[in-house]
Structure formats: structure tokens, C-alpha cells
Amino acid sequence: MIKITNNLILHEIGISDNPTLLRLMHHVYPQAYQHLWKDQGTHYINTIYGLENFQQELQDPDSLYCFVVYDETIVGILRLLDNASLVDLPNEPATKLHRIYIDNNVRGKGIGKALIDWTTQRAAKQGHTIVWLEAMDTQEVAIGFYEKQGFSISGKGRLELDLLYPHLRGMYRMWKHAIKII
Incomplete structure (x- = not known):
């Protein structure tokens, strides 16, 4: 368990959590992304x-x-990859x-910012820098949320998946400086 704030924690996911993860993502992912997919994202969710x-x-x-656990309820996920170079800034850890x-x-409660x-x-x-x-x-x-958090667009790419509508495959790569609080 990683405490972020008094009512926000991260709980590391293990293999036995897969059914919970799959149910959660069938609920959360379509809220923002179902319009991108010919099947509302079902195949993507089941695969990923x-x-x-x-x-x-x-x-x-x-x-x-x-x-992501807020007020003792699982409300989302967070996955980080360390040592993952950004093609636009390859020399930056x-x-x-x-x-x-x-x-x-739970939108608007400061969870994303935290x-x-x-x-x-x-x-x-x-x-990492x-x-x-x-x-x-x-x-x-x-994108507006990430920009408000200090991210800038560094490049573009495409997500080439068959069930994703071709005109909606564009992606931005965004970055910001890592900040150490003393």
C-alpha cells in the first residue's frame, strides 16, 4: 500500500486481482474511450x-x-514504467x-492531480528527469488536464489497432520534468 493522501492510496495489483481489474476496466475505460472503437473497446479491454x-x-x-483506491473504494488504475525512454528526448532518464x-x-476530486x-x-x-x-x-x-499539470506535447504517433477507427488513431507523446520535493 502506498499512501498518497489521507483518502487516496495505491494498492499494488497481483495476479489474483485479475478478475477485479477486468471488471473495473470494463466499467472505467468505456467512459472516455468507447467512441474510438468499432466494438466500444471490448476486444481491447479483454486483450490488454x-x-x-x-x-x-x-x-x-x-x-x-x-x-487507485479513494475513500476505501477502487476507482481506477495507475501503471508506471521506469527506465522507459521517450523517443523525442532519448538522453533523458x-x-x-x-x-x-x-x-x-470521482472526477473533480483532485485524484488525477495527486x-x-x-x-x-x-x-x-x-x-529520472x-x-x-x-x-x-x-x-x-x-490533453487539457495533462497540459494543466505541466505536460507539453513532444511528438505524435498512431495506435494501429484494427478495431480502432482509422481517423481516431492519432496520439500525442507528452512530457514534463520530474520534480523532487525536499
Whole structure:
């Protein structure tokens, strides 16, 4: 357990948590992303959070994979990848904010900001100078949130998955400096 604030903790996910993770993502992911997919994202969720892929992701020694728990209720996930270079800044030691998904029911409570602040501080403690992420370029609310947290766009890419509508495959790579609080 990692305490972020009095009512916000991270609980590391283990293999036995897969059914809970899969149920959570079938609830949380479509809230923001179902319009991108021909099948509302069902295949993507079942593949990414299914047991086979989940086991592989848990084996990555540079990964921190957690449930986000707010007021004793699981409301999302956070997955960080340490030592994950950003192609646009290859000489900067980096942490990738690989996944952050929070239930819309707790939106506006400062959870995302608290997680970003904690992530940048953790990255700095690890000796990383930047934190970066990828965001779908059509997700204006998410991009605006990340920009408000100090992220800047460094480049573009595409997510080439068959069930993703072709005109909605664009992604931004975004980054910010890791900040150590003394």
C-alpha cells in the first residue's frame, strides 16, 4: 500500500486481482474511450487486461501496477514504467505514465492531480528527469488536464489497432520534468 493522501492510496495489483481489474476496466475505460472503437473497446479491454497480457505486464521488473483506491473504494488504475525512454528526448532518464484511468464518478476530486504529483516526485527520487505519457489526440479533456499539470506535447504517433477507427488513431507523446520535493 502506498499512501498518497489521507483518502487516496495505491494498492499494488497481483495476479489474483485479475478478475477485479477486468471488471473495473470494463466499467472505467468505456467512459472516455468507447467512441474510438468499432466494438466500444471490448476486444481491447479483454486483450490488454485479460489474464495472458496481465501476467506478462506483472513480470516486468520496471513496472509498478496499482489499483487507485479513494475513500476505501477502487476507482481506477495507475501503471508506471521506469527506465522507459521517450523517443523525442532519448538522453533523458524517464518514467512513463503508461496507464492512468479513473472512474468518472470521482472526477473533480483532485485524484488525477495527486497521482501526477506523486508520479513526478517518485520519478525524481528514482533519478529520472522526465515523466512522459501517450494520449489519444482527440481526447481534448485529457490533453487539457495533462497540459494543466505541466505536460507539453513532444511528438505524435498512431495506435494501429484494427478495431480502432482509422481517423481516431492519432496520439500525442507528452512530457514534463520530474520534480523532487525536499
